[in-house]
Amino acid sequence: MIIRILTLIFLLCWPASYSMAQTQNKIMTIDLENNKINITTGFNGAHLTLFGVKKQPGDLAIVIQGPARQMVVRRKDQIMGVWVNHDSLGFRNVPAYYDLALSKAERKIAPAALMQSYGIGLDALNFDPVANRSDPENIERFKEALVRNKQRQGHFPLEPKNIIFLNDDFFRADFYVPSNVPTGDYSIKTYLFQQGKLREINEKKLRVAQxxxxxxxxxxxxxxxxxxxxxxxxxxxxxxxxxxxxxxxx
CATH class of the missing domain: 1.20.5 (Single alpha-helices involved in coiled-coils or other helix-helix interfaces)
Incomplete structure (x- = not known):
């Protein structure tokens, strides 16, 4: 952990090459404690920590998003005392995993429309129904059921995590990846907002593999x-x- 923090300080303070100059032009520098999660026999989940430093004041949002997949939600009804699948609806572009951390409440960071345009928050996730045969209210009910199912699996958050500030500039965010996490390439984006406007985005990649x-x-x-x-x-x-x-x- 100390090595990661010292690395962030070094990247901000070293004034030499062109690549470093490019780094200095950025307001934020982000690093992951580990950019790969290995799923082995007996894997029971993993803790993931992101460290960051910012050179200017602002509000932060960190979003982890797994590969998009198509998923089907089924609704069961009781017929003659037996529960059977009565109806179903498929959705495209569903993240296999999604989590987020915020420095303050969503509504205090930026306008809802701006947050949703960048996929920040569960309400911002845009699931495309495979078939539009259902009415909008029915589609919304299936979407809500999908979110609840993913939350039960531990693949969607019940509420945002808190971004922890070590001082005015240094911060960290801690996530827990459950044992049933899907494999694939994950995107971790850190957003910096100033006075309700997006100022900078920093992206890191995470690999989850068997x-x-x-x-x-x-x-x-x-x-x-x-x-x-x-x-x-x-x-x-x-x-x-x-x-x-x-x-x-x-």
Whole structure:
């Protein structure tokens, strides 16, 4: 952690090359404690910390967004005492993961329209329905259900995180990535607002990937789906047979 902070100070103070001059022209300098999350066997989540320093006053918003995917929301109804899937609606451009941290309440940082235009906040996420056969109210209900499902999975936040200021210039934000996080390339954008206007955007990339035996198992399950299913069934049968033999001996 100390090394990261010293690196940020160095980037701001070193007055030499052209690349450093470009860095000095920026108001913010951002760094990640780790720009890759490795999912291994037994992975139970990871903590992600972002450090930053700004040379001018302003309000901050940090957004983590995973790869966009198409997702389907299903609504169940009870028919003759049995719960069945009654209706469904698919949405495009749904982030596999989304989280954010703010230096103050959204409404105090910038106008709602400006925040939404940059995808800051759950209300700003724009899910495109696959089919427009539903009326707007029905689409909105499905969108709300999708957000609730993602929140239960830990892939969407219940509320924004707080950006912690170490002093007037240095800040940090802490996030927790759950064990069921989807793999892929993630974007981490830090926005600086001054008097309700966007002044600067700084973007970092985060890679979430399966590694080791976990990666091999994941690849086998997706590329050899039938074989993986047969192996799973066989292992289940062997486990059942082993339990039966054990009980007989007892």
């Amino acid at each position: 590694v080791g035996f976990s990666a091999k198992l994941y690849k086998f399950a997706h590329l050899q789906g039938l074989a993986y299913g047969l192996v799973a069934v066989l292992m289940g049968l062997l486990a059942g047979a082993g339990g039966w033999l054990f009980l007989r001996q007892e």
